[in-house]
Amino acid sequence: MRRPFISANWKMYKTIKQTAEFFKEFLPLVKDVKDVDIVIAPPALSIPKAVELTKGSNVEISAQNLYFEKEGAFTGEISADMILEAGCPYTIVGHSERRQYFNESDEFLNKKTKAALAAGLKVIFCIGETLSEREGGKIEEVLGRQLTEGLKDISADKLVIAYEPVWAIGTGVTASPEQAQDAHAFVRGKLKALYGVKADDLRILYGGSVKPNNVKELMSKPDVDGALVGGASLKADSFSQIVKFK
Numbered sequence: 001m002r003r004p005f006i007s008a009n010w011k012m013y014k015t016i017k018q019t020a021e022f023f024k025e026f027l028p029l030v031k032d033v034k035d036v037d038i039v040i041a042p043p044a045l046s047i048p049k050a051v052e053l054t055k056g057s058n059v060e061i062s063a064q065n066l067y068f069e070k071e072g073a074f075t076g077e078i079s080a081d082m083i084l085e086a087g088c089p090y091t092i093v094g095h096s097e098r099r100q101y102f103n104e105s106d107e108f109l110n111k112k113t114k115a116a117l118a119a120g121l122k123v124i125f126c127i128g129e130t131l132s133e134r135e136g137g138k139i140e141e142v143l144g145r146q147l148t149e150g151l152k153d154i155s156a157d158k159l160v161i162a163y164e165p166v167w168a169i170g171t172g173v174t175a176s177p178e179q180a181q182d183a184h185a186f187v188r189g190k191l192k193a194l195y196g197v198k199a200d201d202l203r204i205l206y207g208g209s210v211k212p213n214n215v216k217e218l219m220s221k222p223d224v225d226g227a228l229v230g231g232a233s234l235k236a237d238s239f240s241q242i243v244k245f246k
């Protein structure tokens with residue numbers, strides 16, 4: 001049985017002060033949730049405050065990004081060791097916004113994932129097709145490539161996969177539960193080719209306009225093990241409803 005995994009990705013939203021305000025409201029709302037992994041990825045500057053405020057709670061913190069070198073002259077970047085030492089156990093890698101706006105390739109993301117895992121971070125690895133790729137019948141080709149190249153020579157331990165169709169991110173257009181299930185089943189098949197039976201234990205999250213009113217149906221699908229939530233994770237009330245989808 002795969003344990004549900006519900007994660008917030010705040011993207012470039014919330015100052016340190018707003019982060020503190022969120023947790024003050026959010027933690028009491030989810031304190032009794034025992035059977036879901038709850039993870040929140042704030043902007044890097046808010047990570048120490050978020051770690052401090054969630055200590056001893058049922059909520060864990062994730063970074064949104066990292067650089068693969070250990071240290072050096074890489075202005076503006078942060079390393080896996082810096083994230084880990086801040087008390088943050090997870091990082092997202094390969095979000096479509098990184099791929100799209102910062103030109104991050106599969107090969108580059110492979111290096112980041114390796115660096116994160118080698119340092120001891122757990123990785124939420126994102127994949128997903130654009131609308132034109134979907135309409136061009138290329139879903140399997142794109143997801144297959146993102147997985148085989150992005151996860152090349154990487155072991156399955158400590159990986160969480162997030163399927164986020166680009167056309168569903170921030171658009172209010174959610175993949176239907178059936179579209180999500182089809183893609184997740186394909187992804188699990190690919191992961192089986194990479195990792196064998198271990199793929200049965202890997203959690204595959206869906207991301208793209210997840211809201212309190214659609215999460216339950218998405219989560220009812222056999223290969224949908226969780227959600228990666230953007231817009232609806234910014235308010236304590238709506239994200240707590242998503243966490244308590246059952």
Ligand code: 13P
Binds near residue numbers: 228
């Ligand atoms: P939205 O929930 O705002 O569509 O964002 C999804 C996402 O990109 C999470 O990483």
